[in-house]
Amino acid sequence: MIMVVMWRYFNGRTARRFVSTCSGHGWWDKVRVAPKNPIVSVNESFLADPFPHKVNLAMGTYRDDNGKPFTPQCFGDAEAKINRYTLEETNSSEVSSKFVMESVKLAYGNDSFVVREGLYAGVPALSGTGACRLFAEFQRNFYPDSLIHLPDPTWPNHHNIWRQAQIPVKTFHYYDPDTKGLDFDALINDIKNAPDSSIFLLHPCAHNPTGVDSTEEQWREISYQFKVKNHFPFFDMAYQGFSSGDLDKDAAALRIFVEDGHLVGCAQSFAKNMGLFGHKVGCLSVLTRDIKQAAAVKSQLQHIAHSMYSSPPIHGILLVTMILSDPNMKEQWKKEMKIMANRIRAMRTTLHRNLEDLDSSFNWEHITNQVFGVVILHICCFTFCLRKQIMTLVHVPNSGWHVLFSGLAPDQVRHLEKLFHIYMSPDGRIRYAYVEKIGNQFFSHGRCDTKQCKLFGKCNSSSYKNQ
Amino acid sequence: MASAVLSIATQCVSPNASSLSINETHKGKAKLGGSTLRFSKSSGRISMTVAVNVSRFEGIPMAPPDPILGVSEAFRADTNDVKLNLGVGAYRTEELQPYVLNVVKKAENLMLERGDNKEYLPIEGLAAFNKATAELLLGADNPAIKEQRVATVQGLSGTGSLRLGAALIERYFPGSKVLISAPTWGNHKNIFNDARVPWSEYRYYDPRTVGLDFEGMIEDIKAAPEGTFVLLHGCAHNPTGIDPTPEQWEKIADVIQQKNHIPFFDVAYQGFASGSLDEDAASVRLFVARGMEVLVAQSYSKNLGLYAERIGAMNVISSSSESATRVKSQLKRLARPMYSNPPVHGARIVANVVGTPVLFDEWKAEMEMMAGRIKNVRQKLYDSISSKDKSGKDWSFILKQIGMFSYTGLNKNQSDNMTNKWHVYMTKDGRISLAGLSLAKCEYLADAIIDSYHNVS
Numbered sequence: 001m002i003m004v005v006m007w008r009y010f011n012g013r014t015a016r017r018f019v020s021t022c023s024g025h026g027w028w029d030k031v032r033v034a035p036k037n038p039i040v041s042v043n044e045s046f047l048a049d050p051f052p053h054k055v056n057l058a059m060g061t062y063r064d065d066n067g068k069p070f071t072p073q074c075f076g077d078a079e080a081k082i083n084r085y086t087l088e089e090t091n092s093s094e095v096s097s098k099f100v101m102e103s104v105k106l107a108y109g110n111d112s113f114v115v116r117e118g119l120y121a122g123v124p125a126l127s128g129t130g131a132c133r134l135f136a137e138f139q140r141n142f143y144p145d146s147l148i149h150l151p152d153p154t155w156p157n158h159h160n161i162w163r164q165a166q167i168p169v170k171t172f173h174y175y176d177p178d179t180k181g182l183d184f185d186a187l188i189n190d191i192k193n194a195p196d197s198s199i200f201l202l203h204p205c206a207h208n209p210t211g212v213d214s215t216e217e218q219w220r221e222i223s224y225q226f227k228v229k230n231h232f233p234f235f236d237m238a239y240q241g242f243s244s245g246d247l248d249k250d251a252a253a254l255r256i257f258v259e260d261g262h263l264v265g266c267a268q269s270f271a272k273n274m275g276l277f278g279h280k281v282g283c284l285s286v287l288t289r290d291i292k293q294a295a296a297v298k299s300q301l302q303h304i305a306h307s308m309y310s311s312p313p314i315h316g317i318l319l320v321t322m323i324l325s326d327p328n329m330k331e332q333w334k335k336e337m338k339i340m341a342n343r344i345r346a347m348r349t350t351l352h353r354n355l356e357d358l359d360s361s362f363n364w365e366h367i368t369n370q371v372f373g374v375v376i377l378h379i380c381c382f383t384f385c386l387r388k389q390i391m392t393l394v395h396v397p398n399s400g401w402h403v404l405f406s407g408l409a410p411d412q413v414r415h416l417e418k419l420f421h422i423y424m425s426p427d428g429r430i431r432y433a434y435v436e437k438i439g440n441q442f443f444s445h446g447r448c449d450t451k452q453c454k455l456f457g458k459c460n461s462s463s464y465k466n467q
Numbered sequence: 468m469a470s471a472v473l474s475i476a477t478q479c480v481s482p483n484a485s486s487l488s489i490n491e492t493h494k495g496k497a498k499l500g501g502s503t504l505r506f507s508k509s510s511g512r513i514s515m516t517v518a519v520n521v522s523r524f525e526g527i528p529m530a531p532p533d534p535i536l537g538v539s540e541a542f543r544a545d546t547n548d549v550k551l552n553l554g555v556g557a558y559r560t561e562e563l564q565p566y567v568l569n570v571v572k573k574a575e576n577l578m579l580e581r582g583d584n585k586e587y588l589p590i591e592g593l594a595a596f597n598k599a600t601a602e603l604l605l606g607a608d609n610p611a612i613k614e615q616r617v618a619t620v621q622g623l624s625g626t627g628s629l630r631l632g633a634a635l636i637e638r639y640f641p642g643s644k645v646l647i648s649a650p651t652w653g654n655h656k657n658i659f660n661d662a663r664v665p666w667s668e669y670r671y672y673d674p675r676t677v678g679l680d681f682e683g684m685i686e687d688i689k690a691a692p693e694g695t696f697v698l699l700h701g702c703a704h705n706p707t708g709i710d711p712t713p714e715q716w717e718k719i720a721d722v723i724q725q726k727n728h729i730p731f732f733d734v735a736y737q738g739f740a741s742g743s744l745d746e747d748a749a750s751v752r753l754f755v756a757r758g759m760e761v762l763v764a765q766s767y768s769k770n771l772g773l774y775a776e777r778i779g780a781m782n783v784i785s786s787s788s789e790s791a792t793r794v795k796s797q798l799k800r801l802a803r804p805m806y807s808n809p810p811v812h813g814a815r816i817v818a819n820v821v822g823t824p825v826l827f828d829e830w831k832a833e834m835e836m837m838a839g840r841i842k843n844v845r846q847k848l849y850d851s852i853s854s855k856d857k858s859g860k861d862w863s864f865i866l867k868q869i870g871m872f873s874y875t876g877l878n879k880n881q882s883d884n885m886t887n888k889w890h891v892y893m894t895k896d897g898r899i900s901l902a903g904l905s906l907a908k909c910e911y912l913a914d915a916i917i918d919s920y921h922n923v924s
Binding site for chain 2: 128129142163197271288293295300307311313314315
């Protein structure tokens with residue numbers, strides 16, 4: 001007996017030791033380090049930079065005057081009101097339904113025919129990403145051989161999402177680097193040349209990353225061409241209300257298509273326009289022919305969601321529902337959103353003016369021409385010290401999901417980083433939601449210097465020479 | 468047909484505009500070859516809505532209803548007074564009301580006072596939460612944590628965390644199978660199906676004993692091709708409530724090591740099964756202590772009552788810190804095209820509760836209370852059935868099983884009888900959720916079970 005016990009003891013000990021060394025065979029040897037997210041890398045470099053007056057233009061979430069994240073006041077009120085007792089499954093699904101209804105009213109219009117008649121399949125989603133992913137998986141389930149047509153350029157995560165859903169991607173012409181505007185003719189050509197019944201992703205407002213949007217007339221033409229070719233339009237609407245300050249105006253493209261009879265799909269995000277980034281609130285809606293089809297499509301979307309995360313987090317949904325269904329809160333929200341949108345618009349104009357004043361030979365007209373749009377990749381974390389600093393590198397609060405395609409080349413971007421400690425996305429995209437005058441001035445100096453150094457005309461500003 | 472309607476549509480549309488250029492208002496329907504054209508006025512011009520041709524969704528059928536959530540719906544529709552909902556595994560008080568933990572209310576008040584912002588979390592989630600959750604699972608002084616061999620990524624409760632793990636398997640172990648218990652939580656199959664990971668089953672439940680088919684389990688794990696992922700329930704097996712004993716866990720670990728399989732734990736009830744957080748994590752810690760590389764999905768839905776907040780984590784314990792870093796980066800890469808970054812609210816609640824000693828102690832007490840209520844209910848149910856049933860059938864499995872659920876051994880017909888005759892709502896596999904049972908209703912339930920078992924086949 002003792003021998004048995006001793007045998008077991010030694011055997012067990014040896015086995016364990018053997019296993020400990022043996023486990024180094026490593027299941028995960030073949031797992032490579034994932035490529036670094038370019039914006040995150042920029043952010044890390046920024047954080048590591050000891051220079052006191054560094055500036056980060058890469059990421060984009062809205063900041064207030066003091067550089068603090070800004071949450072609309074209506075949310076403080078809503079938060080206090082949320083009673084957790086309402087969170088039993090029954091009410092959870094009731095709240096979700098209410099949320100979806102309010103979301104589609106927002107997107108398609110309060111008086112929209114499709115909303116009144118219930119001709120939509122809608123589910124809450126994990127913000128814009130989640131809504132796109134649900135649709136991509138749905139597309140794969142029912143159109144396994146289809147492609148997705150994405151604008152060139154688009155939010156990079158669109159490529160990841162459809163790739164992960166195993167749907168091949170094709171891009172269509174969108175941005176014209178020469179004009180820094182929309183390449184409309186090429187876009188229409190691509191629509192015409194795509195095979196019939198192709199599936200396209202469109203940004204209805206505040207195109208991310210370029211900030212370049214179609215005009216109303218252009219949208220009508222696109223809608224018409226879509227009809228001719230029987231294409232399916234999927235809208236990724238991440239900035240409704242944020243682009244122009246007007247919710248209905250920003251949804252105009254979507255509504256033009258719906259009026260023309262397209263049964264569209266739409267991903268909505270409340271991350272930006274309600275500042276609810278961390279709560280992952282969004283909605284996916286797909287218009288259908290009748291309510292029976294709506295029920296079928298909804299059940300399929302719920303099934304996909306069920307296998308991914310079962311149900312969406314309730315907190316953000318409660319906040320949004322409360323605000324959208326309370327007329328006073330909704331008005332308050334709309335006002336706060338207008339303020340944010342106008343502030344960004346003012347900054348854009350100021351930046352443009354400063355750049356022109358500095359007599360730079362580079363043409364900066366595209367800054368104001370670009371819609372106050374979105375290229376919300378990341379956060380521009382500028383700390384705003386307008387009152388402390390003049391004419392030198394200033395920290396400006398920035399939380400712009402509004403992005404500017406500056407037109408700077410990668411080597412110019414690196415130059416700015418090294419010389420002026422200004423950090424931005426490697427492709428020259430900058431976000432700025434809050435660039436004050438002086439910040440603008442400094443910033444313009446930075447860029448003019450770059451131009452001078454590289455390829456463009458001289459910068460004659462005396463203030464620059466004094467630095 | 469679609470093209471015919473389209474051509475009619477395009478004929479009516481002028482080449483320069485996508486709408487009819489008619490000035491007067493016109494409302495009505497025109498039928499054309501089975502499709503319907505609607506005319507409606509909008510912003511001063513006529514637009515034509517073609518109702519039918521562009522629908523892609525003709526062939527899309529209704530998805531099958533979720534068996535578990537379907538039970539709750541049927542329960543709600545039932546108007547009978549004596550109805551009892553033993554379907555979903557959501558904790559209820561003795562008064563059969565949802566229970567919000569006091570620590571959760573306190574944590575939320577703290578958060579409200581602080582006015583925490585709503586910024587995006589990083590892709591891997593809230594750092595404070597990730598630290599807390601790994602320590603809760605493995606113990607703060609676990610060598611794996613000290614050696615930084617644990618990759619933790621916040622996930623959307625158990626489901627979302629499992630899905631991340633499944634996506635990792637699909638990408639890095641293409642062709643590898645997952646072995647899941649028969650039976651298991653229904654959504655496991657959906658998750659692996661949608662993640663395109665093949666699965667097959669190992670024997671688990673023995674209907675003859677209403678207990679564990681241990682020999683069958685070991686055989687099936689042995690028979691699986693080397694390098695299979697074995698999905699194990701860390702504690703409180705769902706749906707059976709039947710857990711291996713500590714000795715059996717050792718043997719399971721032995722065979723997994725022998726076959727070079729990789730264990731994948733689903734830990735949805737830590738603290739809820741026995742009432743002790745450490746005891747319920749014993750199985751996972753046993754495997755990790757052996758130096759094995761392990762995947763673990765966690766959920767805070769039950770033990771913190773945060774069902775609707777969707778808070779959980781995917782942990783990969785690997786053999787080196789370098790490999791943990793690589794794995795974490797890939798988990799993040801898989802999360803990004805799913806939802807970009809996880810929701811913040813539940814993570815903050817957990818981080819506050821676990822990170823504040825006073826709250827943590829309170830939580831442990833509340834959890835003991837919840838687990839204790841279920842144990843009491845089990846005892847009362849067993850006592851009621853034993854005293855009423857004179858057939859000599861052994862009902863002791865009710866006491867041996869653990870956690871929220873009990874596999875009653877009732878078959879589908881008998882389960883239907885429970886619902887149709889007795890208004891007791893449960894899943895068709897004979898599973899009842901004791902979390903939805905009160906002491907007051909035990910006698911009634913006992914009658915229902917005895918009747919269904921003996922009088923229905």
